[in-house]
Each structure stands twice: as structure tokens, then as C-alpha cells.
Amino acid sequence: xxxxxxxxxxxxxxxxxxxxxxxxxxxxxxxxxxxxxxxxxxxxxxxxxxxxxxxxxxxxxxxxxxxxxxxxxxxxxxxxxxxxxxxxxxxxxxxxxxxxxxxxxxxxxxxxxxxxxxxxxxxxxxxxxxxxxxxxxxxxxxxxxxxxxxxxxxxxxxxxxxxxxxxxxxxxxxxxxxxxxxxxxxxxxxxxxxxxxxxxxxxxxxxxxxxxxxxxxxxxxxxxxxxxxxxxxxxxxxxxxxxxxxxxxxxxxxxxxxxxxxxxxxxxxxxxxxxxxxxxxxxxxxxxxxxxxxxxxxxxxxxxxxxxxxxxxxxxxxxxxxxxxxxxxxxxxxxxxxxxxxxxxxxxxxxxxxxxxxxxxxxxxxxxxxxxxxxxxxxxxxxxxxxxxxxxxxxxxxxxxxxxxxxxxxxxxxxxxxxxxxxxxxxxxxxxxxxxxxxxxxxxxxxxxxxxxxxxxxxxxxxxxxxxxxxxxxxxxxxxxxxxxxxxxxxxxxxxxxxxxxxxxxxxxxxxxxxxxxxxxxxxxxxxxxxxxxxxxxxxxxxxxxxxxxxxxxxxxxxxxxxxxxxxxxxxxxxxxxxxxxxxxxxxxxxxxxxxxxxxxxxxxxxxxxxxxxxxxxxxxxxxxxxxxxxxxxxxxxxxxxxxxxxxxxxxxxxxxxxxxxxxxxx
Numbered sequence: 001x002x003x004x005x006x007x008x009x010x011x012x013x014x015x016x017x018x019x020x021x022x023x024x025x026x027x028x029x030x031x032x033x034x035x036x037x038x039x040x041x042x043x044x045x046x047x048x049x050x051x052x053x054x055x056x057x058x059x060x061x062x063x064x065x066x067x068x069x070x071x072x073x074x075x076x077x078x079x080x081x082x083x084x085x086x087x088x089x090x091x092x093x094x095x096x097x098x099x100x101x102x103x104x105x106x107x108x109x110x111x112x113x114x115x116x117x118x119x120x121x122x123x124x125x126x127x128x129x130x131x132x133x134x135x136x137x138x139x140x141x142x143x144x145x146x147x148x149x150x151x152x153x154x155x156x157x158x159x160x161x162x163x164x165x166x167x168x169x170x171x172x173x174x175x176x177x178x179x180x181x182x183x184x185x186x187x188x189x190x191x192x193x194x195x196x197x198x199x200x201x202x203x204x205x206x207x208x209x210x211x212x213x214x215x216x217x218x219x220x221x222x223x224x225x226x227x228x229x230x231x232x233x234x235x236x237x238x239x240x241x242x243x244x245x246x247x248x249x250x251x252x253x254x255x256x257x258x259x260x261x262x263x264x265x266x267x268x269x270x271x272x273x274x275x276x277x278x279x280x281x282x283x284x285x286x287x288x289x290x291x292x293x294x295x296x297x298x299x300x301x302x303x304x305x306x307x308x309x310x311x312x313x314x315x316x317x318x319x320x321x322x323x324x325x326x327x328x329x330x331x332x333x334x335x336x337x338x339x340x341x342x343x344x345x346x347x348x349x350x351x352x353x354x355x356x357x358x359x360x361x362x363x364x365x366x367x368x369x370x371x372x373x374x375x376x377x378x379x380x381x382x383x384x385x386x387x388x389x390x391x392x393x394x395x396x397x398x399x400x401x402x403x404x405x406x407x408x409x410x411x412x413x414x415x416x417x418x419x420x421x422x423x424x425x426x427x428x429x430x431x432x433x434x435x436x437x438x439x440x441x442x443x444x445x446x447x448x449x450x451x452x453x454x455x456x457x458x459x460x461x462x463x464x465x466x467x468x469x470x471x472x473x474x475x476x477x478x479x480x481x482x483x484x485x486x487x488x489x490x491x492x493x494x495x496x497x498x499x500x501x502x503x504x505x506x507x508x509x510x511x512x513x514x515x516x517x518x519x520x521x522x523x524x525x526x527x528x529x530x531x532x533x534x535x536x537x538x539x540x541x542x543x544x545x546x547x548x549x550x551x552x553x554x555x556x557x558x559x560x561x562x563x564x565x566x567x568x569x570x571x572x573x574x575x576x577x578x579x580x581x582x583x584x585x586x587x588x589x590x591x592x593x594x595x596x597x598x599x600x601x602x603x604x605x606x607x608x609x610x611x612x613x614x615x616x617x618x619x620x621x622x623x624x625x626x627x628x629x630x631x632x633x634x635x636x637x638x639x640x641x642x643x644x645x646x647x648x649x650x651x652x653x654x655x656x657x658x659x660x661x662x663x664x665x666x667x
Contacts, residue, residue: 023059023082029300032056034325035085038333041119041242042101042132049096049132053117054326055297056086058105063090064114066100069124069131069253070224075099097137098256100129105296115295118330120240121337122255125223127239127246131255135341138260146267148345149275150373151208154406154469154516155445155574157375158564159277160202161211161477162521163234163543164248170544173197179227181215181248181261185268195550199272205524205557206564209275209375211348213478215262216278217243219286220537223252232543234478234536235279236350237286237316241334266342275345277375278338282322282331283354284314301327303387313354313386322359323388331359332366339370352378352407353395354386360394361403368404377472377516380407380464399464406470406516408477411459412442416475416506417486423533424489428618429502429509429659431491433593439616440587440596445515446471447578451587465515467578474518475506481533484526498620500526501659504559504639505616508661511563512573512614514581524560525549555639562641566663569643572605572612580605590625594618595656599628602667610667617656624655627664636663 026032035054043050051063065076080088080103100123102114116123120130151157168175168183172191175198177183189198196204214235221230223246230247244262246252266276285291285301288310293301303311303321313319321327338344347367352360360376367374380396391398396407410420415438418425426432428439437456444452445468454461465471476483483506487499494502503526510517520527522545529535532542550557567573575581584601600612613632617623633645638660640646645665656662 024056026057029324032300032326033085034329035087036329037087040087040333041117041121044097044132044134046095046097048091048093050089050091051080051101052087052089053080053103053105053119053296054085054087055105057297057300058088058107058112059109060106061088062104064102064104065092065096066102066129069100069129096132097134099132100124101132102129103296107298113295115292116240118240118292118296119242119333121242121341122259123217123240123243123246124255125246125252126219127217127243130240133256133259135259138256138263140260140264140267143263143267146270148270148343148371148373149208149273150371151275153574153576154375155514155576156208156568157275157516158206158208158511158567159211159472159516159518160205160207160209160521161213161518163213163478164215164245165232165540166543166545167521168198169540170547173545173547177250179248180250181244181265182250184265191547191551193548193551195547197547199268199274201550202274203272205561206568207274207519209277209345210269211277211279211346211518213279214238214281214350215245215248216241216280217245221245221247223247232537232539236281236536238281238284239286240292241280241282242337263342266344270343277346277348278344279348279350280335281350282334283320283349283351284316284318285320286316288318300324305387311387313382313384314351315383319354319386322354323356323392328359328362331355332362335363336366336370339367339374345373346375346377349376349378351382352405353380353382353393355394356388356392357394357398357401360405364403364405375406376404377406377408381410396460396464399470400466402470404470406472407464408472408474408518409442409446409465409515411438411446411457412473412509412513413475414458415439415442416509417483418490420480423481423486426490428594428616429505430487430494431594431618431620431659435618436593436596439509439618442473442509442515443513443596443598444468444581444585445473445513447514447581449582449585468514468575468581469516471515472518473510473513473515474520475510476520476523477518478520479534481531482520482527482529483523484528485531485533488531498659500553500556501638501657504556505618505659505661507556507560508563508636509616511560511567512661512663514573514575514585517567519560521545522549524557525553526556559639559641563636566636566641566643570602570607570609570612572600572602572607572609575605588625588628592619592623595623595625597625602665609665611665613664613666614661615654615656616661617658619658621658622655623658624653627652627654630666632664632666634662635665636661638662
């Protein structure tokens with residue numbers, strides 16, 4: 001028998017021993033280890049499931065398994081093992097598909113409270129328990145072969161912001177799956193009067209992308225109640241970021257149903273040539289002390305004031321600390337997951353100004369590796385002060401430091417509709433003076449233009465968009481009054497016909513401006529929320545899209561449809577660069593206020609029309625303006641649109657309707 005030398009025997013023994021990481025005490029969050037893997041949460045196979053949770057300060061983490069999403073007793077309880085970089089893991093043998101689970105983290109000697117998995121991709125009702133599912137089994141037929149829309153530039157997009165429930169909940173919508181993801185899969189739906197609704201309406205209008213209000217799992221709708229008693233919310237109170245919202249699924253208890261139906265919705269929209277943008281809310285969590293993040297990794301995910309209290313730039317009780325490595329990793333892994341698993345086409349960041357610039361730049365860089373055309377934009381402001389310096393945050397003023405991320409222009413919004421917090425404030429469309437420079441700011445997509453006096457622009461004194469692709473041009477969104485309700489407040493003596501003309505002017509400005517146009521769902525039929533300014537938890541009677549109004553205001557529906565087509569047909573309205581806008585867009589000067597006019601060099605912009613002349617008249621009365629030299633044909637007059645022209649040449653002067661616009665072509 002050959003003897004192994006003693007030192008080789010010892011080396012063999014030690015090489016086969018896996019060293020268990022020692023639990024450490026950390027003096028600050030900066031000392032917390034960073035895990036760069038992308039496998040936190042569960043990794044499922046029919047043979048076993050690996051559970052992983054990052055919780056470096058925990059003394060012990062326990063995994064609990066259940067057969068149902070609520071109430072039932074556990075089927076198994078397992079102590080997890082601390083691995084490297086603060087990650088706890090456990091491998092469960094056998095096929096766990098459909099099994100629910102929670103984690104409990106004991107920290108600093110205190111017994112933890114059970115919580116769902118922050119990284120979970122499926123859950124039961126109200127997100128009380130996460131769920132193991134086979135993601136591959138949730139793909140609808142044709143999922144792998146269907147195509148994403150791929151616009152050549154963001155300025156080629158026409159974004160339409162909608163809420164899943166609002167879109168179909170009207171009893172007259174003709175949509176069977178009311179308030180559900182599947183409502184946006186139904187084809188050829190219409191009201192009893194024959195007005196097309198749902199996805200058929202989107203196709204008819206020519207919408208290129210839908211921006212869906214938060215449709216990940218959120219707190220405020222009680223999925224344990226039946227659909228009629230669950231309540232309503234926009235969804236800006238996040239719970240589980242990587243799980244589709246259960247109240248929009250036909251079975252909230254089954255995580256696989258949520259995932260499958262979300263994918264069915266995405267595929268139906270893609271098959272219609274419409275991209276899907278998800279409204280994401282990483283800037284705060286819906287609860288603070290009781291959030292899954294705080295229960296499993298206390299305090300780490302949040303910023304704090306000097307006195308140790310939670311800072312609150314979101315005005316929702318907390319703000320997340322995106323600059324911390326594992327918070328940043330969570331955001332990055334989350335958007336990549338949605339982009340890959342659900343094949344999404346863009347992300348809108350709520351209160352983006354809370355996030356740090358570096359995180360937002362990494363978000364766009366990582367997403368564009370997946371598909372270059374994925375579009376990222378957000379609100380370049382906060383709802384309160386933050387301890388993170390302004391210079392480090394993705395505020396509107398810092399858009400030049402963002403690689404390609406776009407921001408909303410509240411300058412053009414409030415110039416068109418009225419000051420957001422003054423509920424009866426008039427604006428350009430309702431005859432208010434001294435807003436022309438702010439309108440011009442929006443016309444050039446927030447870029448630098450030599451003919452704009454930036455000192456006279458509201459809210460800013462410099463062109464913050466380096467390129468028009470980084471400016472979202474809009475007049476209204478889910479927040480604040482609809483355009484129609486604002487007009488009722490600001491011009492109460494105006495007739496309905498006059499208000500409809502003002503609404504048309506608002507949408508006409510958005511759709512002819514440079515930059516990325518954005519429409520609030522239903523604005524094309526003068527949507528009202530019965531005067532409710534902040535309808536985030538108002539009932540369906542306030543928030544629903546009333547499809548009867550699409551017939552009542554069919555003139556505006558037709559106008560918006562034709563203006564979208566006009567924009568698509570003519571690249572002069574969607575120039576790609578600041579340089580092209582500076583060269584090819586020239587403003588006219590007027591002695592009278594509340595008139596904005598400009599020429600577009602169509603030929604230079606690659607347009608079939610040699611030159612284009614656009615005039616917006618915000619005055620309540622008609623105005624006569626001089627035309628540039630040349631032979632012009634009228635293609636838009638007030639609410640009428642005809643790209644072939646209305647016949648006859650126009651020279652010298654043109655009369656622009658009150659609260660109206662004209663577009664003329666040459667060549």
C-alpha cells in the first residue's frame with residue numbers, strides 16, 4: 001500500500017472543505033458587500049429550485065414554503081446558508097412549480113417578519129407570498145417569433161399614455177375582459193353605436209407606442225376582494241417590481257396567469273405594430289418600514305436625513321438610494337428582466353429626478369445592449385427636496401449629462417394648458433398672453449435655437465435638451481386636470497364648441513412640434529374626469545374612458561388621427577438633430593402676442609413638400625398673418641386636414657381661426 005505524504009493529505013482535506021463565510025458587522029452601508037450576479041430570486045428547473053437573497057446584515061434567513069397564496073400553514077421551513085457577498089441560498093429538490101414562499105431575516109438579534117421576495121417574478125394575491133413558476137411555460141404561441149416595432153428614431157414615435165383599467169372598464173366599451181391585460185388583446189371591439197374601442201382604436205388613430213401606467217404588483221388594490229370591491233389606483237405605490245399586477249389578471253392568485261396574460265397583451269400590441277412602454281416607479285416604495293426591502297435589508301435601500309429619518313423627495317414617505325450599488329443593481333436587473341422576459345420597448349421613470357445620473361446612464365446603456373431602439377424617458381423633477389445634491393441627480397437641468405434619456409417638458413405643457421397648480425389658469429390655447437417663447441421652446445423640442453429668448457421661457461432659462469430625441473412634448477397626462485377639465489375651469493364662459501377648438505389646437509401643437517409627442521389617452525375625444533384633478537384613487541365613474549365621447553367629439557378624433565398621419569408622412573415635423581432644426585426651422589416675427597408661426601425647409605429635411613408654413617393662433621379671435629413669399633396650399637385649417645390641399649393657391653396673407661392653427665405647403 002502506497003502512503004500519501006502527510007502534507008499532501010492535509011492539503012487534500014482542506015481543498016475539499018468549503019469555507020463558510022463568517023457573519024460580519026458593518027459600520028456603514030458603504031461597507032456592505034456587493035453581489036454582481038443576476039440570479040437573486042429563484043432559479044427554477046423541474047429537478048430543483050435555487051433560492052437566493054442578498055441580506056448581508058442578517059444573522060439568519062429562513063425560507064418558508066406553502067401550497068397556497070394565503071392563510072394555509074407552511075409545508076416546509078428551511079434555514080438558508082450564508083454564501084459570499086452577503087447572499088443567502090437554499091436549494092430545494094424536486095419540482096416546486098406553483099409553490100409559494102416567503103423569507104424571514106433576523107437582524108441584530110431581532111426576529112424578522114415574513115416577507116415576499118423583492119426579486120420574485122410571480123406571487124399570489126396582494127403579493128403576500130412569492131411564487132415559483134416555470135417562466136418558459138408562460139410564453140403564448142408565437143412569442144419567440146413575433147417582432148418588436150423598431151422606430152428609426154424616438155421622434156418617429158407617437159406615445160399614448162393609458163391605464164389598463166380605464167381603457168376597457170366602460171360598460172359600453174364592447175370589451176369582454178374589462179379592466180384586464182386581456183382587454184388589450186381583443187380585436188375589433190366597438191360600442192353598441194359602432195365606435196371602435198381598445199386596440200382597434202389605437203390602430204385607427206395611428207398610435208405607435210402605448211405607455212402603460214404602473215402594471216407591476218402594487219399595494220393599493222385589494223386582490224383578496226372581488227373585482228367590484230377591490231378599489232382603484234393608478235399604481236404608484238410599488239410592492240413587487242418584477243411581478244405583473246394581479247388585479248389586471250383573470251386569476252390574481254396564480255402568478256403564472258399574471259405573466260402569461262401580460263405577455264399575451266404585449267404580443268397583441270406588437271402584432272398591431274404598437275410598442276409597449278412600462279411606467280416604472282423605482283424612486284420610492286409603496287410602504288417604508290413594512291416594505292419587503294426594509295424587512296429583509298433594514299434601512300439600506302433608502303436615503304436618510306441628517307437626523308436618521310427617511311428622506312422623502314417622492315412625497316410618499318421615502319425615497320430610494322439609487323446611488324448605492326445594490327439598489328442600482330436591483331434597478332438595472334429589473335429593467336433588463338422586463339425588457340428580455342416581456343420584450344418591452346421602453347420605460348418611463350416616475351420622478352426620475354430622484355435617481356442619480358450614473359444609474360440612469362447605466363440603465364440606458366444596458367437596455368440598448370438588448371435592443372438599441374428601447375426608449376427611456378422620465379420626469380426630470382422631484383416632489384420634494386433630497387439629501388443627494390442636485391448636481392448628481394437626473395433632473396431636467398442635467399439632461400445634457402444623460403446619454404440618451406429624455407425628459408418631459410413642463411414648459412410646453414403649462415404654456416399650452418395652463419400652470420399646473422393654478423386650477424383656473426389660462427394658457428396659450430385659451431388666450432393668455434406672453435407665452436409665445438415657451439410655445440416656441442416646445443416647437444424646437446427643448447433644444448438650442450437662435451430665435452428663442454430663453455429668459456422668457458417658463459421654468460428654465462436654457463435649452464436643456466441636447467437633441468430633440470431627449471424632449472417629451474405634451475399637453476396633458478394622467479396627472480392633474482385633463483385639458484377639457486382645465487378649459488372648463490379657465491374659460492367657464494366659453495361654449496363647448498369653443499373649448500373643443502382649444503383642445504384641437506393643444507393637440508395640434510403637440511403633433512407638429514419637434515421632439516417626441518405624447519398624448520393622454522382619451523384626449524382625442526376631450527376626455528373628462530368630471531373636474532377631479534388628482535384621480536389616483538377615484539372610482540371608475542371618474543377615471544374610465546367614456547367611449548361615447550368618441551362619437552360626441554368625433555370631429556376632434558378625426559383631427560387627431562389625421563394630424564398623426566401628417567406627422568408620420570412628413571419628416572420635416574420630426575427632425576433628428578438640433579443642427580437640422582436650427583438650419584431648417586425659422587420663426588416669423590409678429591407685433592401681436594399669442595401668435596407663433598414658423599417655416600420648415602421640407603426639401604432639406606427630406607420631405608416631399610418643398611416648404612411648410614405653420615401658424616398657431618392662441619387668441620380667441622381670428623388673426624390675419626402675412627405668408628412668406630411663394631405659392632402656398634392650405635393643408636390644415638382649424639380642425640380640417642387634407643394633405644392634398646384644399647385647392648387654390650394662397651399668397652400674401654392667410655386668416656387663422658381663433659384658437660386654431662393652419663399648415664400650408666409649397667411644392
